[in-house]
Amino acid sequence: MNLAEVDAFAFAAHAGQSDKIGVPYIEHVRAVAAGLAPFGDELVMAGLLHDIIEDTDWTAAQLLALGIPLRVVGAVKDVTNQPGVPYEEKIHRIIRSSDATLVKIADNAHNSHPDRAAQLPEKKRARLAAKYRAARDVLWAAADGRDIEAIISIVNPSLLAELRERTATDQPRTPS
DSSP states (O other), rough: OOOHHHHHHOOOOOOOOOTSSSHHHHHHHHHHHHHGGGOHHHHHHHHHHTTTHSSSOOOOHHHHTTTHHHHHHHHHHHHSOOTTTTTTHHHHHHTTTTHHHHHHHHHHHHTTTTHHHSSOOHHHHHHHHHHHHHHHHHHHTTTHHHHHHHHHHOOOOOGGGHHHHHHHSSSSOOOO
C-alpha cells in the first residue's frame, strides 16, 4: 500500500471514533503522521496506523496481509498497549525500537499540545501532563535531539523550550 492508500484505510478504520476532546480520531493520527514526515513514508504510515491495533478490530497479521510494510506494522505493534502492562513499562519497551520511539514522540507531542489539553477537565489535564512529561524523560533520552526537534517543531512547537532546556542541562560542562 502507498501512503495515500494507508491514509484512506486509517480514515475508514477510525470512522466514527473521537479522541479525548471529542475531535474525530483521524485528526490525531494525521497530526502524529505529519510529525513523522521528515523520516519518510513508512514512518508517516506508522503514525497514521499507530493506534489501529489498539482501537479497532484490525490485527498485525491483517495489516501485513493488506500489504502494509513489515517495518510499519512492526512500529505499530511496538507502540500498541498490551493488557496488564503499565504505561511506564510500555514506554521502556518502546525505546528498544528507534522507529517506535519516533512514533511515540510524535504521539506524545500531539497529546501534550496546549490547545488539546486546555479542553480537558483540570484534574485530567494535570494527571495527563505529568504522565506525558515522565514519558518524554524516557523517550527523549532514547532519541537524537535533532529528530525530536524535527517532530515537535511540526506537532507541538510549545515543547521546543522544554527540549532546549533539557539539551542545555545535558551538555557536558567544561572545566574552568
